[in-house]
Amino acid sequence: MTPGASQIAFDNVSKFYGEVLGVNKVNFSIEPGITSLVGPNGSGKTTLMNLLTGLIKPSHGAIYVLGLTPQQPIEFFRQVGYCTQFDSFPPGTNGYDFIYWPLRLHGFGHDQATKLTNEALDRAGMTPVARRKVAGYSKGMRQRIRLAQAIAHHPSVLVLDEPLNGLDPMARAESIALFGAIAKQGMHVIISSHILEEVDRISDRVVLMSSGYVVAEGQIKEVRREVRDHPMQILVRCSNAAKLASAAFELDHVVEAKILSDGQSVLVRTRDAEQFSLLLNKIVSAGLVEVDAVAPADDDVNSIYQYLIGSDGGPV
Amino acid sequence: MSVQESVARAQSTLKEQPWRLFATQIAILVRTEVRRNLFTRRRIWVYLLALIPVLFIGTHDIFSRYHLDPAQIEDDTEVLAGVIQLYYLRLGIFFACMGIFTWLFRGEMVQRTLHYQFLVPVRREVLVVGKFLAGVVISILLFATAVLACFFLIYARFGSAGRFYVFDGPGLAQLGSYLLVTALACIGYGAVFLALSLLFKNPVVPGAMLLGWEAVAPIFPSWAQHLSVTFYLKHLCPVKLPVDGPLAIFTVVAEPVSPFISIFGLLCLTVAIVILSCFLIRRLEVTYTAE
Secondary structure, eight states: OOOOTTOEEEEEEEEEETTEEEEEEEEEEEOSEEEEEEOOTTSSHHHHHHHHTTSSOOSEEEEEETTBOTTSHHHHHHHEEEEOSOOOOOTTOBHHHHHHHHHHHHTOOHHHHHHHHHHHHHHTTOGGGTTSBGGGSOHHHHHHHHHHHHHTTOOSEEEEESTTTTOOHHHHHHHHHHHHHHHHTTOEEEEEOSOHHHHHHHOSEEEEEETTEEEEEEEHHHHHHHHHHSOEEEEEEESOHHHHHHHHHTSTTEEEEEEOTTSSEEEEEESOHHHHHHHHHHHHHTTSOOEEEEEESSHHHHHHHHHHHOTTSSOO | OOHHHHHHHHHHHHHHSOHHHHHHHHHHHHHHHHHHHSSSGGGHHHHHHHHHHHHHHHHHHHHHTTSOOTTHHHHHHHHHHHIIIIIIIIIIHHHHHHHHHHHHHHHHHHTTOHHHHHTSSOOHHHHHHHHHHHHHHHHHHHHHHHHHHHHHHHHHTTTHHHHIIIIISSHHHHHHHHHHHHHHHHHHHHHHHHHHHHHOSSTHHHHHHHHHHHHHGGGSOHHHHTTOHHHHHHTTOSSOOOOOGGGGGGTOOSSOOOHHHHHHHHHHHHHHHHHHHHHHHHTOOOOOOOO
16 A cells, blocks of 8 residues: 555554454555544454554554654644543643643744634633633533644644543534534544444544454445445344244345254344344234344444444435 | 765754754653642652651751750761761662652553653653653752751751851862762662663562662672662762771772762763663553543
8 A cells, every 4th residue: 555645544554462452454544534433342443543643553564644654753743633532631730731731842832832722722612711620620621622632733634532422412513513624624534433423424434343353444325335235144033933034035135044053043144134124023913923032143333334324225 | 884874874864853842842841740740749758758867957956956066067977978878879869769750651651641742743752851851850859959958957056167167168069069969869860760660560679679789789790880870979979988887888989980980970871771761662652541
């Protein structure tokens, strides 16, 4: 992979914590706009962001951000702002100093640093409480002051780990609007979030992660298509496994229907979970089969997949 | 690549560095760290380490002020030498530096704030130098003040005889030597503990081993003694202690060297250890979690 000067590129990146896998063989590039990292807890989103910003080093592979690496910190961190998930602050600091002093470390003089600090506080809606100690802030305020610090030096790449956590609905809406405005200026905004509704609404593209692997990436429409082609596994426990399996086989989207060894369970692999659910409802209504339990067999990622696909194929 | 080419390349690399920015960043780091670490409840035990002899000497002054004999100045000069050589250099400054310098990076990890330092456009080497200098400022401020206070309390109670000893006798030169030794001890121990904190997750055990090494180094060959901080400091102490028996190991000077060599040697050792810390910081990763 040859990284361009306007690209963020992961080149075959793996990270192991001893024997534990963080992320494995990650290969993708990110264009300007909003990119969301989506996946369940432990899927490797934070690891990927920490790798991107040099807080941890890859065990294999390389990462390029606009042609730079974290080994060139002066140039790199003038381009990158990272709002981490760590809810900790230097003891005794207040909101203003929390933004002002890192700006001085950037090399800005007092006047310029003051101007940028006030601007960042204003954008994050933190001006009225800027002189209060951070220790006295609410969770939402702490989140916003971290965001203010990350954007204060006008970075070209903004990395936000769970930036909507702890924010009230109004603050969420304001933050999302802020991310949109930043992305419109041609910047890279990389967001990880569990709040999928918002991710779906604001993202230009998504990267789906599971157990340290990137399982899908691209524009949301492309991912939906990719996920549609990826059969989902559904386990059904019922009174007549053979009858359910033969009925399932008649559907085009069912790839496989396997009766398990207990004789009362069927593992169905389907490309259209919704259509299969309708079939199941019909069979149960007709009294042909009594269903005891239905469960997705590929649980965590499945819920994300289901959401991203949406009930009608469009955005939810 | 020839040696000349290597040298030319190194020179051009050095010229390209933004030294003015580095200096500004170091000044800001020192200011921030001193503010954060000097006046904090976490440092109360360090203040106590510095002040214990001051309190003892002060208390002694209160109870013995009516039994003063000017001839006693020589004895009290040896008492002061003992306090500085056996307490401050061996224990007080050692443990204080252990607390101050290991906390500079380990403390950031414990408080989960190290990532803020790693996410600004500051070279990690600059970060090491800035934090090291902050530790040096804090420890020298505390211990130079304590040594000054001890000196003042020892000689002030002798009145005119004390003033004569300080200003017309060897007192002022001795004070200068003690302050120099105190500063060098803070610098030397500080560099060692900074490196240990980057090498080990828990620097207390290696710190205890270092304390042992500093105690037994005099019985080792000359080249090995050069790796001990107190080796350089002993030569700079102005008053010889009349210590016999096993305790003499702490004060005996087996191979005298000039003050210039002592100062230069300790500063070289310090620079070498700080450079090692600069290499160690490069491999440091932020591995604490958000939980």
